Amino acid sequence: xxxxxxxxxxxxxxxxxxxxxxxxxxxxxxxxxxxxxxxxxxxxxxxxxxxxxxxxxxxxxxxxxxxxxxxxxxxxxxxxxxxxxxxxxxxxxxxxxxxxxxxxxxxxxxxxxxxxxxxxxxxxxxxxxxxxxxxxxxxxxxxxxxxxxxxxxxxxxxxxxxxxxxxxxxxxxxxxxxxxxxxxxxxxxxxxxxxxxxxxxxxxxxxxxxxxxxxxxxxxxxxxxxxxxxxxxxxxxxxxxxxxxxxxxxxxxxxxxxxxxxxxxxxxxxxxxxxxxxxxxxxxxxxxxxxxxxxxxxxxxxxxxxxxxxxxxxxxxxxxxxxxxxxxxxxxxxxxxxxxxxxxxxxxxxxxxxxxxxxxxxxxxxxxxxxxxxxxxxxxxxxxxxxxx
Amino acid sequence: xxxxxxxxxxxxxxxxxxxxxxxxxxxxxxxxxxxxxxxxxxxxxxxxxxxxxxxxxxxxxxxxxxxxxxxxxxxxxxxxxxxxxxxxxxxxxxxxxxxxxxxxxxxxxxxxxxxxxxxxxxxxxxxxxxxxxxxxxxxxxxxxxxxxxxxxxxxxxxxxxxxxxxxxxxxxxxxxxxxxxxxxxxxxxxxxxxxxxxxxxxxxxxxxxxxxxxxxxxxxxxxxxxxxxxxxxxxxxxxxxxxxxxxxxxxxxxxxxxxxxxxxxxxxxxxxxxxxxxxxxxxxxxxxxxxxxxxxxxx
Numbered sequence: 001x002x003x004x005x006x007x008x009x010x011x012x013x014x015x016x017x018x019x020x021x022x023x024x025x026x027x028x029x030x031x032x033x034x035x036x037x038x039x040x041x042x043x044x045x046x047x048x049x050x051x052x053x054x055x056x057x058x059x060x061x062x063x064x065x066x067x068x069x070x071x072x073x074x075x076x077x078x079x080x081x082x083x084x085x086x087x088x089x090x091x092x093x094x095x096x097x098x099x100x101x102x103x104x105x106x107x108x109x110x111x112x113x114x115x116x117x118x119x120x121x122x123x124x125x126x127x128x129x130x131x132x133x134x135x136x137x138x139x140x141x142x143x144x145x146x147x148x149x150x151x152x153x154x155x156x157x158x159x160x161x162x163x164x165x166x167x168x169x170x171x172x173x174x175x176x177x178x179x180x181x182x183x184x185x186x187x188x189x190x191x192x193x194x195x196x197x198x199x200x201x202x203x204x205x206x207x208x209x210x211x212x213x214x215x216x217x218x219x220x221x222x223x224x225x226x227x228x229x230x231x232x233x234x235x236x237x238x239x240x241x242x243x244x245x246x247x248x249x250x251x252x253x254x255x256x257x258x259x260x261x262x263x264x265x266x267x268x269x270x271x272x273x274x275x276x277x278x279x280x281x282x283x284x285x286x287x288x289x290x291x292x293x294x295x296x297x298x299x300x301x302x303x304x305x306x307x308x309x310x311x312x313x314x315x316x317x318x319x320x321x322x323x324x325x326x327x328x329x330x331x332x333x334x335x336x337x338x339x340x341x342x343x344x345x346x347x348x349x350x351x352x353x354x355x356x357x358x359x360x361x362x363x364x365x366x367x368x369x370x371x372x373x374x375x376x377x378x379x380x381x382x383x384x385x386x387x388x389x
Numbered sequence: 390x391x392x393x394x395x396x397x398x399x400x401x402x403x404x405x406x407x408x409x410x411x412x413x414x415x416x417x418x419x420x421x422x423x424x425x426x427x428x429x430x431x432x433x434x435x436x437x438x439x440x441x442x443x444x445x446x447x448x449x450x451x452x453x454x455x456x457x458x459x460x461x462x463x464x465x466x467x468x469x470x471x472x473x474x475x476x477x478x479x480x481x482x483x484x485x486x487x488x489x490x491x492x493x494x495x496x497x498x499x500x501x502x503x504x505x506x507x508x509x510x511x512x513x514x515x516x517x518x519x520x521x522x523x524x525x526x527x528x529x530x531x532x533x534x535x536x537x538x539x540x541x542x543x544x545x546x547x548x549x550x551x552x553x554x555x556x557x558x559x560x561x562x563x564x565x566x567x568x569x570x571x572x573x574x575x576x577x578x579x580x581x582x583x584x585x586x587x588x589x590x591x592x593x594x595x596x597x598x599x600x601x602x603x604x605x606x607x608x609x610x611x612x613x614x615x616x617x618x619x620x621x622x623x624x625x626x627x628x629x630x631x632x633x634x635x636x637x638x639x640x641x642x643x644x645x646x647x648x649x650x651x652x653x654x655x656x657x658x659x660x661x662x663x664x665x666x667x668x669x670x671x672x673x674x675x676x677x678x679x680x681x682x683x684x685x686x687x688x
Contacts, residue, residue, distance in 0.1 A: 114491050116571040116601045119498050151492075151499040191490055221490035223465055254629060265569060266543020266598055269624035270666035273648075276627040277665040285628070290487075290526075318548040320514060320528045349552060350528045373549060374667030 001217045003231045004048045006097045008213040012197075015186045017179055018209045022099030024048060031073030034098045035066045042101035045072040047081050049091040050236040052132075052214070057083030059093070062101060069098060094235060102209055107199035108167050109133050110180075112187050114194075114218075115148075121187065123147040123155070123180065127167040129199035155184040172208065179208055190228055191221030240303055247299040248289055256281025258380050259304035259313040259342075261297070263288050263322050271316045274373050280381035283310045290321040297330020302338055311387045314380040315346040316373065324348040324356025332363045343368060343383035347376035391563040392538065392583040392590070393481050393507065394457055396521035401455040402427040403446065403462060403470045406437050410461035413526055414438060417459070420523045425453040446470075446477035456480040459515065459524040464488035467511060468497060475506040483524045484510035484574070494572040501574075508574025514544030514566040525566065535560015537673060538584035540577055541596035542569045546624055546666070550596055553670025559677065562590040569598065577607035585615045592618050592677050594669065599625035599648045608655040618676040621655050622663040623648040 006024040013019055022044075023034045035043050047059035054060050059081045063069040073096050082090035107129030115122040126144045128136045136143055145166035147159045160177035161170075169176050187195050194216035201211050222229045234242055244251035250265065254272075258280050262268035265287045272282040284307065288300055297315075304313055317327045331346060347370040348356045360367050368383065370376035394400075400417070404410045405427020415438060418424050426441040426449050433444030443449040446458065458474045460467060460482060467486040474482040475497075489511040501508070509516050515525015520534040527544065531552045537559050541547040544566055551564060565580050567573050577595055584590045593615075597604035604623060611619045625648040645654070656662045663672045 114495060114572070119495055119572045121492075121495065151496045152502075188492065191492055193491065218490050218492065220464065220488045221492070224490075252629070254627075262545075264543055264545025266541070266546035266596070266624050267549055269598060269628055269648075270543075270546050270549060270622075272627040273624060274665060274667050277667070282627055318545045318552070320544060320548055321526045350531065350548060372553075372667065374665075377667065 028074035051085040053083035103204040252285040259310040274377035294330035298334040301334035312383040319350035328356040328359035391518040468493040513568035533560040538590040539564040540580040620661040
């Protein structure tokens with residue numbers, strides 16, 4: 001789960017990590033009020049969307065007067081921001097963050113992730129702040145310093161000093177260490193997967209400040225992170241994916257035309273691959289999970305069919321914990337509840353497979369049954385080709 | 390022989406009296422698994438499915454001599470149950486739960502240091518030695534005893550591969566589901582090592598997915614130390630990019646964790662790769678024939 005920059009900064013602040021003074025607003029009037037309250041002579045207006053690349057996309061602008069703050073907020077709120085990470089459709093801006101502009105002396109990159117290779121939390125730091133870390137990694141890998149945290153003892157002071165030295169902050173090692181350990185504590189307490197402060201700055205007055213922040217949380221841990229879960233902004237997510245997750249389905253939209261309904265993430269990917277192998281293009285990834293009820297299958301059909309590009313639907317179930325008879329009932333129910341005007345190919349295997357096939361055959365539905373994965377993928381691709389002619 | 394579990398393995402079930410655990414314990418027992426009891430805190434002293442229920446894993450181990458535990462509890466309490474099994478000296482702990490927080494597994498791996506437990510999972514279908522022992526949720530009837538070792542991240546893709554093999558008369562020595570989570574108890578390499586040392590395994594199939602480098606590292610190890618043929622499939626060639634952990638994740642993982650990149654790397658290391666998941670069985674059959682040994686017998 002991702003959150004907005006302003007929410008991430010509030011979390012940082014609550015852990016004693018300095019951020020620029022500022023406030024999120026939903027209107028230009030409120031923007032002017034906040035700028036006046038903050039005082040000073042320069043402010044930053046930052047569009048709040050869940051995507052990076054905002055600076056280049058025109059979503060981060062400097063203002064030299066309260067009037068300019070008002071104008072910028074007015075322009076941004078309600079507009080659609082297109083950045084390198086939003087895709088061509090862009091993202092609607094509903095709120096902006098108004099901050100007093102910082103006087104920057106130096107910029108750094110500071111990140112923390114759960115690394116699947118070392119199976120540890122890793123600190124990533126670079127003196128090349130403000131640019132994309134991916135770019136730094138490609139062009140100047142030596143400019144990136146990593147520090148692996150032993151979960152038995154946590155992040156140690158000497159490691160923080162090593163990081164400070166590596167990025168040229170040896171003379172501020174003590175205050176940097178305090179800060180980095182606070183960030184680590186937040187990362188652990190809140191079940192983060194990723195925390196990026198880019199840039200992290202030293203101001204002209206010598207203070208360490210988090211100028212921008214991105215946080216990603218472990219969905220599996222949200223049951224024990226209720227305060228974090230409340231920060232979820234459904235407007236930032238694909239409505240179909242939100243709809244699907246509400247029914248216990250894992251759906252990811254793709255750009256092909258063969259709709260997929262599969263159990264298990266691995267087989268769902270395998271099914272997409274088999275379709276691609278036969279020259280077709282999957283329209284989506286969809287995992288119905290274990291113990292899928294007929295209602296769940298019917299919902300899967302409904303969600304897949306909301307994609308106008310879908311010209312055929314392939315149901316591929318290898319039931320272990322699932323039951324093929326329930327899946328078949330779900331297909332029958334979907335055919336009853338929805339208008340399915342595309343060919344449906346069904347491959348069933350595993351638990352109660354005979355019963356499942358019998359239900360489909362006796363339903364009288366024009367379902368194309370497939371013997372195995374290869375047969376299913378071939379029939380789905382052929383069905384799409386037929387629709388196209 | 391086989392790896393990790395066999396007909397003599399004494400198995401307990403944690404969360405024994407729960408609905409799912411009961412169902413799968415019954416299935417495992419019908420399969421021939423030597424289930425000797427179970428654990429449900431607070432219900433110690435009662436019996437369930439004709440077997441003793443204990444309050445703690447330590448008690449269950451003490452009373453029954455169990456060395457294997459199937460952990461069938463919800464994700465929120467799975468880590469605690471797992472660590473209890475480790476502390477009690479369980480040798481093979483199989484954790485089924487899908488949804489264990491990743492930082493719990495980071496701490497669990499640290500807790501394991503210096504202890505002898507092998508953790509299978511989480512987010513795993515379990516482990517099965519056909520004809521002998523099943524600790525998990527897989528449909529028993531697709532498996533057949535034989536000489537192919539199978540290790541996979543995904544449960545359903547494991548079923549798919551196994552049913553193709555069984556259909557071609559290729560039985561399995563043991564099938565291990567290491568689980569789909571980013572941080573898991575046992576990695577591919579460890580399972581390959583076990584298969585290499587197992588007299589009853591002739592050929593090994595590794596089924597991976599996009600993300601991470603575990604499969605490539607395991608394949609590199611195999612090129613150097615493994616005498617048995619290895620066939621590999623990586624799911625997700627057609628998967629979209631961008632479901633990674635943002636920029637910082639890419640710094641560690643780079644572009645090398647796509648399915649195609651991994652398949653190319655593994656092929657370059659001299660192993661058989663499968664690019665169409667419908668051809669896993671055929672590829673294994675070829676590997677068996679090329680290795681000069683007879684196909685594993687599916688009885």
